[in-house]
Amino acid sequence: MFHCIAYQPRYAGEVAALYHLSVHNIDPEIYSLREQEAWAPTPPDLSFWQQRLDSTSPWLMMESEQLIGFLEYRAERHYIDCLYVHPLYQRQGIAGTLLQKIEASLTTRTRLQTHASKVARPFFEQHGFVCQQMNKVQRRGVTLINYSMIKEVDSLVQVQA
Secondary structure, eight states: OEEEEEOOGGGHHHHHHHHHHHHHTSOTTTSOHHHHHHHSOSSOOHHHHHHHHHHHOOEEEEETTEEEEEEEEEGGGTEEEEEEEOGGGTTSSHHHHHHHHHHHHOOSOEEEEEEEETTTHHHHHHTTOEEEEEEEEEETTEEEEEEEEEEEEOOHHHHHO
């Protein structure tokens, strides 16, 4: 059974590994191997991830004690920074559950924002996000394509009123 927990520092290595695995399992017809390596270098930089995760405190989706997905949300900017699911667990509602966790925590009308990859864009569109523009982003000397997306979300209290 899947369950969601708040980030704990002992999971930093697993988050870094899941991120790397998820990126490197993208079809190379969508993002080339060179693009994947620029996006998620091998090996993952654990020190970078430990510092990052300590500041973002993501939600983790677990199956028993195994990490199967995570979502980083920067509340001060209403920004979904990372949303990744282990390749073996994709298309099972995990990303949607993580997104609902964030939306349920909102207390005021909010404009959620994200930069979605070519792979993630359909997921976000299915969950009410609208594409604002295509971006060309430089990572380690390689140009990657992503999309600026937004979603207007009413708080749970307003929806029930």
